[in-house]
Amino acid sequence: MERHFEHDLDELKQRLLWMGSLAERAVHQAVHAVLDADEHLAEAVLAEEDAINEMQIEVDERIQRLLALQSPMAADLRFLLAVSRINGDLERIGDQAVNIAQSAMRILRHAQVKPYVDLPRMSELAEGMVRDSLNALVRGDVDLAQSVLQRDDQVDRLRDQLFRELLTYMMENSAVVFPSFELILVAKNLERIGDHATNIAEDVIYFIAGRDVRHPALDRR
Amino acid sequence: MASAAQGKIEMTLAPHARTNDSSAAASSTSAVRFEIANLNFYYGPKQAVFSLNLKIPVNRVTALIGPSGCGKSTFLRTLNRMNETIRNTRVEGSILLDGQSILGMDVVNLRRRVGMVFQRPNPFPKSIYENVAYGLRINGYKGNLSEHVEKSLRRAALWEEVKDHLHKSAFALSGGQQQRLCIARALAVDPEVLLLDEPCSALDPVTTAKIEELMFQLKDSCTMTIVTHNMQQAARASDFTAFMLDGKLIEHNETSKLFTTPHDPRTEAYITGRFG
Numbered sequence: 001m002e003r004h005f006e007h008d009l010d011e012l013k014q015r016l017l018w019m020g021s022l023a024e025r026a027v028h029q030a031v032h033a034v035l036d037a038d039e040h041l042a043e044a045v046l047a048e049e050d051a052i053n054e055m056q057i058e059v060d061e062r063i064q065r066l067l068a069l070q071s072p073m074a075a076d077l078r079f080l081l082a083v084s085r086i087n088g089d090l091e092r093i094g095d096q097a098v099n100i101a102q103s104a105m106r107i108l109r110h111a112q113v114k115p116y117v118d119l120p121r122m123s124e125l126a127e128g129m130v131r132d133s134l135n136a137l138v139r140g141d142v143d144l145a146q147s148v149l150q151r152d153d154q155v156d157r158l159r160d161q162l163f164r165e166l167l168t169y170m171m172e173n174s175a176v177v178f179p180s181f182e183l184i185l186v187a188k189n190l191e192r193i194g195d196h197a198t199n200i201a202e203d204v205i206y207f208i209a210g211r212d213v214r215h216p217a218l219d220r221r
Numbered sequence: 222m223a224s225a226a227q228g229k230i231e232m233t234l235a236p237h238a239r240t241n242d243s244s245a246a247a248s249s250t251s252a253v254r255f256e257i258a259n260l261n262f263y264y265g266p267k268q269a270v271f272s273l274n275l276k277i278p279v280n281r282v283t284a285l286i287g288p289s290g291c292g293k294s295t296f297l298r299t300l301n302r303m304n305e306t307i308r309n310t311r312v313e314g315s316i317l318l319d320g321q322s323i324l325g326m327d328v329v330n331l332r333r334r335v336g337m338v339f340q341r342p343n344p345f346p347k348s349i350y351e352n353v354a355y356g357l358r359i360n361g362y363k364g365n366l367s368e369h370v371e372k373s374l375r376r377a378a379l380w381e382e383v384k385d386h387l388h389k390s391a392f393a394l395s396g397g398q399q400q401r402l403c404i405a406r407a408l409a410v411d412p413e414v415l416l417l418d419e420p421c422s423a424l425d426p427v428t429t430a431k432i433e434e435l436m437f438q439l440k441d442s443c444t445m446t447i448v449t450h451n452m453q454q455a456a457r458a459s460d461f462t463a464f465m466l467d468g469k470l471i472e473h474n475e476t477s478k479l480f481t482t483p484h485d486p487r488t489e490a491y492i493t494g495r496f497g
Contacts, residue, residue, distance in 0.1 A: 072493070075489060077480070078482070210482030
C-alpha cells in the first residue's frame with residue numbers, strides 16, 4: 001500500500017524537475033539570445049525569472065512541511081536534504097541565466113566581435129550537465145551523476161580559452177572591449193552553471209548512495 | 222570499575238568514570254560494558270533470539286529498535302536475567318558484564334548492577350522517600366540514607382518537584398513523575414547499567430522530553446540500553462542503535478549513521494516505514 005508520504009515525496013520530485021526544466025530552458029534561451037542575436041529570447045528569460053523564484057519558495061515550503069510532519073529517516077531524509085540543496089542550485093542557475101540574458105541585450109547593441117565557436121560548446125556542455133544531473137536524480141543513476149562531475153573541468157577549460165581569446169581581441173581593438181567584456185561575463189556565468197550542476201550531481205550521489213562526495217580532499221574521519 | 226562494583230555497596234557509590242564523549246567516532250575505541258556473543262534465547266520450544274552478537278559501550282545510550290515481537294525486549298531482559306522469572310525459558314551463549322559472565326553471577330548482585338525501568342511506572346505502595354530508600358536498605362547501605370535519597374532524586378530530575386512531600390504516597394505523583402521516581406529508585410543503588418523498556422510509551426511529549434534529557438545527563442555515569450518503538454526517540458536520545466528483526470540483530474551502528482545511511486535494506490525499509 002503506497003503511503004501518503006510517498007505520494008508527497010513523488011510530487012515534490014515532480015515539482016523540482018519542473019523547476020529544473022524552467023531553469024534549463026532559461027539557460028538555453030539566454031545563450032541563444034547571444035548566439036542567434038535574438039533579443040526576444042533574452043526578454044523571455046527575464047519574464048520567466050519570477051516563475052523559477054516562485055518554484056523555489058514552493059519547493060522549500062513542501063520540504064519544510066514534510067520535515068516537520070513526517071520526521072523522515074534514511075533515504076527519505078537524504079532525499080529531502082538533497083532536494084533542499086538542489087532547489088537552491090536551480091534558483092541560482094535561473095539567476096545566471098538572467099545575467100546572461102542581460103549581457104545578451106548589451107552585446108546585441110554592438111557588432112559581433114568574433115565567430116562564436118567555444119561559446120556554443122560551453123553552453124551545450126553546461127546545459128547537458130544540468131540536464132544529466134537531474135536525469136540522474138530521476139533514474140537514481142550514480143554513474144550518470146559521477147559523469148557530470150567529470151565534465152566540470154571541460155567547462156572550466158573552455159572558459160579560460162574564451163577569456164584568453166577575447167583578451168587578445170580587446171588588446172588589438174579597443175572598440176570591442178565592451179562586447180568582449182560582456183562575452184567574458186557570459187562565459188563566467190556558464191562556468192558557474194556548470195558548478196551548480198556539479199553541486200546537484202553531488203547531492204544526487206548523496207541521496208542515492210549515502211556518500212558525501214563534496215570536497216574529496218577533506219579528511220572526514 | 223568492575224571489581225569495585227562487585228564489592229560492598231559503599232564501595233560502589235563513587236561516581237563512575239566520566240566518558241560522556243558523544244562523538245560518533247569514539248565507538249570503536251570505547252570501553253565495552255556488555256559483550257554479548259552468540260546469544261540464543263528460547264521460550265520453551267520457541268526460539269526468540271538467534272545468534273546475537275553485540276558490544277554495548279560504557280556510558281553511552283544504545284537503542285534497540287524493531288517491529289513488535291522481534292525479540293528486543295526479550296534480549297533486553299536477558300541482560301539482567303529478568304527472563305528467568307518466566308518458566309520454561311532457556312538461554313545459550315555468552316553475556317559478559319565488564320568481562321565477567323552474568324550467567325553464573327549472583328542474580329541479586331547482577332540486578333543491582335544492572336537496573337531496569339519498565340514501560341509502565343511501577344512504584345511500590347510506599348512513600349516517595351521509601352521507594353528510593355528501599356533498595357539501599359535491602360542492600361545494607363550504611364551511609365546517610367536521606368542524603369542518598371536526595372542525590373538519587375536529583376539525578377532523576379525529580380527532587381525539586383517532590384522535596385516538600387517526600388512522605389506522601391508515590392501513587393500521588395503523575396505518570397511522568399512516577400516514571401522518574403522509578404528511575405531514581407533504580408539509580409539509588411548506583412547501577413552501572415540501566416535498562417529501559419519503552420520508558421516513555423505511556424508519557425506525554427513534555428514528560429518524554431524530561432526523561433530523554435535525564436538520559437543525556439546520566440550518560441556521565443551510567444550505561445543505558447533502551448527499547449523503543451519511537452524512532453525519533455531512538456534518534457534523539459541514543460548514541461548507538463541496534464535494529465532487530467525476527468529475533469536477529471540485523472544492523473548495529475552509530476545512531477547518526479543508522480538513521481541517515483543504513484547499510485541493510487531491511488533497516489532502511491523499517492525506519493522509513495516501508496516495512497513489509
